[in-house]
Amino acid sequence: MNKNKLAALLSLLDDPDQEIYRSIEKELAELPISTIPQLExxxxxSKNEMYQERLESVINKIQFTNVKKDLIKWAASESPNLIDGAILINQSYNPNLLTDPIRKNVQKIKYDVSLELNEHHTALEKIKILNHFFYNIHNYHPLPPNQPTNWDGDIGTVLSQKNGNYIILAIIYAGIAQELNIPVYGINLPGSVLLCYKNEQHPESKRTPSDSILFYINPIDKGTVFGQKELAQIISTKNIENNSKYYLPTSNNSLIKRLVQHEISVYKKLKLNSYIPNFKELFKSL
Incomplete structure (x- = not known):
């Protein structure tokens, strides 16, 4: 959009006619993110409060639209990175999020774990090493589920404060594992986020559901490892159908979708309703 057209649209942004305003806002909201410095x-x-308020709304819409587009691209990629997915969700309501500290925190844990790993370690030994550094050295732990906050799913805040809700901790744990080429993925069990160690040695063409997983991991119990019988007991206590899909790995898209779902629930409880429409849009995008 050329400068003259942009100036003309901005001059109409404080028009008292709601139809004109909505039309102008819609056109401005489709501007590329590169125009935000001009809008700021x-x-x-300006000293016009209505103009400033409306322009701020436009800027927010541009930023959110950009994040939504990036999330759609992320979800469509061949191997969506969990850490990047969580960053995009955080950016959807905090567009000024600094990503360098997030990546530095993740890199520090990865580096510490990688120094101890070697090709001779078994799957259990790899998880034991990851658990040691994630929980004991870097001291990450879950917040009580009955104390929701508006930051306990923000990957930026969680990595700096070293605690968060059970979903974001599972995402960070699995994301770090995957970046270290340790095949840890989520499972889609309602009301819980448990992880599994995927069996990548067994030929996929000959694999049965029980062959797909070596063991399961509880990321909010310091990475405790357990088997299929224990998972069946957990499912039984939830009074839900013992469905085979609850035993199998789920996609990274699904884990990020669970994070968005959780954010919707928390923001409703905290009566922060203005954020919910955007979360719902993100949920549909995944």
Whole structure:
């Protein structure tokens, strides 16, 4: 969009006619994110409160639309990275999120774990090493589920404070494992986020459901390892159908979708309703 057209649209942003305003807002909201500095300059140069309020809304819409597009691309990629997915969710309501500290925190854990790993370690030994550094050295732990906050799913805050809700901790744990080429994935069990160690040695063409998994991991119990019988007992206590899909690995998209679902629930409880429409849009995008 050229400068003259942008200036013309901005001059109509404080029009009292709601139909004109909605039309202008819709066109401005489709601008690329690269125009935001110009819009911010216009905001600072104005003393009109209505104009500033409406322009701020436009800027927020542009930022959210950009994140949504990135999330759609992320979900469509061949191997969506869990850490990147969680960052995008965080950016959807905090567009000024600094990603360098997030990546540095993740890299530090990965580096510490990688120093201890070697090709001779068994799957259990790899998880034992990961657990040691994640829970004991870096001291990550879950927040009580009955104390929801508006930050306990923010990967940026969680990595700096070293605690968060059970979903984001599972995402960070599995994301680090996957970046270390340790095949840890989520399982789609209602009301819980458990992980599994995928059996990548067994030929996929000859694999039965029980062959797909070596063992399961509880990321909110310091990475405790357990088997299929124990998982069956957990399913039994939930009074849900003992469905075979609850024993199998789920996609990274599904884990990020669970994070968005959790955010919707928490923000409803905290009566932060203005964020919920955007979360619902993200949920549909995955």
């Amino acid at each position: 300059d216009s905001w600072f140069n």
